Amino acid sequence: MGTKKTSLYQLHQDCNAKFVEFAGYQMPIQYSEGIVEEHKFTRNHSGIFDVSHMGQLFIYGGEELIKDLEKIFPLDLKNLKLNHSKYSFLMDKDAGIQDDLIITKIDEGFLIILNAACKDNDFKILKELLKKKYKMVLDENRSLIAIQGPKSSQILNEVVDGVKDLNFMSGNWFLFDNQKVYITRSGYTGEDGFEISIPNNFAEKLTRELINKGSKLAGLGARDTLRLEAGLCLYGHDLDKDKTPVEANLKWAISKERISKGDFIGSDIIIKQLNDGVSKIRVGIKPEGRIIAREKTKIFNQSDVHIGEITSGTFGPSVNGPVAMGYVENEFSKKNTKVFLEVRGKKYAANICSLPFYKKSYVKGVNQ
Amino acid sequence: MSEVKYSKEHEWIKLEGDVATIGITKHATEMLGDIVFAELPEKGSDVEKDGTAGVVESTKAASDVYTPVSGEVVDTNQEIVDDPSKINQDPENSAWFFKLKIKDKSEMDSLMNKDDYDKFAKENNT
Incomplete structure (x- = not known):
């Protein structure tokens, strides 16, 4: 089976995208202006991301x-x-x-x-867990387009009237070109923005209209630097089967009411970790100089003992410096703890810091 | 007269007397994308032909910088360390990496001229 293409593939090509294979799809990593420009344009104006490869x-x-x-x-x-x-x-x-x-x-x-x-x-997992009782559709006929950044609400509202009234983390059905599109006010960049689920045949038309209104395409490269500055996790890097939500510092996403019942898959471990603490935990890490600590970089304490590893690290264009996340032993997870990162055989000083690196500017919406 | 030569690792080298100025090519910067970090060899250190003599990192990945000839590092360009984006802006001129007092001029012979390098870069567009 060859790699799959999204319905925006032609548009990406027209915009001089550099492609990478990602999860079996040909996806744009960047366009001609490059990751840093795309990142900054999203933070200051509005960026469009093809995330149609997502389920x-x-x-x-x-x-x-x-x-x-x-x-x-x-x-x-x-x-x-x-x-x-x-x-x-x-x-x-x-x-x-x-x-x-x-x-x-x-x-x-x-x-x-x-x-x-x-x-x-x-x-497969969900189908089995739900014992095939419900109709489930992993819809390949719809594309998913994210538009992110402070001007996105205004731009999208010119194309799909009414979206500006959505609250953060809520959605609704709208009409675009007489097609039903489901739009949520959400995203993964630390900016106000929207995700649009739209029939494949109309995805390019919508995207071109958004570009005409002043938004610009941004690739997976910018998406990665934006989400890391926003302190958001990337599955397969910051999260995987060997990490629990408590270790990943995501306990805010677990319902307290559900913990008290303790009847979901994995709840006994979650409850135990919430009560007893965890041995490793996800933290933000800021190198002191310009050194970039990438995934798998080893973290040491001041006594040169190996205490953890970086899971994501890059240069943050808005922070204008290197940023990273990783897991360290719990006792070294306090903010401002000095640690050392081993890059190309040398150790560089860094500090544990709170996330995000870049402050969010989510809009609550007019109704709240 | 000084001639600029090129390596398969996408460095350029310009020899004046017995001092060679070395940097990375425009083609290399286009492949790397936005460069956000540069590390240079230490002044006074010796580097060996085809050995590592620095690092550049883009938002995407880290890449070693190799030296196409052997010699003693007599100067380094701190400007590109302080502002690595200069490498993207002017890679084959003001954003040079380091200068070497070279030992053996014949090491230059195996390097490519501009036409051969351009052809090589086009064929190795990765």
Whole structure:
């Protein structure tokens, strides 16, 4: 099987994209202006990201589906309002993270946005866990376009009237060119923005209109520097099966009400870790100089003892310096703890810091 | 007269007397993307032909910089360390990396001239 192309492939080519293979798809890593410009344009204006490789899983069902999904996700789904979204994860019985995701309550059930590399496996796992009781569609006929940055609300609203009234982490159906598109106010860049689920045949038309209104395409490279500055995790790097949500410092995403019940997959481990603490935990790390500590860089304490590893590291264009995340032994996770990073055989000083590196500017919306 | 020569590792080298100025090619910077970090060899150190003599990092990845000839490092360009984006702006001129007092001019013989390098770069567009 060859690599897949998204419905924006031609547009990417027309815009001089450099392609990389990512999770079996030919995806644009950057366009002619480069990662730093695309990153800054998104922070200051508006960037468009083709994230059509991500999974759009529709699960159809009512009350019973809510009960069954609560056995899987650590969320208070029965109180999740229509068209509201939550960040969550699919865990195994040891609370290891098999994927991280956004789940949205829609009229007929739920829409779950999954990572590209995990989506087929997630589908299998969920189908089995739900005992094939519900209609599940991993929709390949829809594209997913993200528009992110402070001007995005105004730009998208010119093309799809009414989106500017959406609240953060909520969505609704809108019409574009007489097509039903589902738009949520969300994203993964630390900026205000939207994700648009749209039939494949209309994705290019929508994107070209957004470009005409002043937004610009940005590639996966900029997406990575933006999300890292925003302190957001990338599955397969900062999250994987060997890490739990508590270790990943994502306990804010676990419903307290559901912990008290303790009836979801992995809940015994989660509860134990919340009570007893964890031995390793995800932290932000800021190198003191310009040195970039990439994934798998070893972290040492002041006594030269190996205490952890970097899971994501790059140069942050808005921070104008290197930024990184990684896991360290719990006792070294306090803010301002001095650590050392081994890069090309030499050790460089760095400090544990709080996340995000770049302050979010999410808009709550007019109704809140 | 000084002639500029090129290596398969995408360095350029310009010899004046017995001092060679070395940097990375425009083609290399286009492959790397935005350069955000540069590390240079220490002044006074000796470097060996085809050995590592520095590092550049883009937002995407780190790459070693090799020296196409052997010699003693007599000068380094701190400007590109302080502002690595200069490498993208003017790679084959003001954004040179280091200067070597070279030992053996014959090491220059195996390097490519501009036409051969351009052809090589086009064929190795990765």
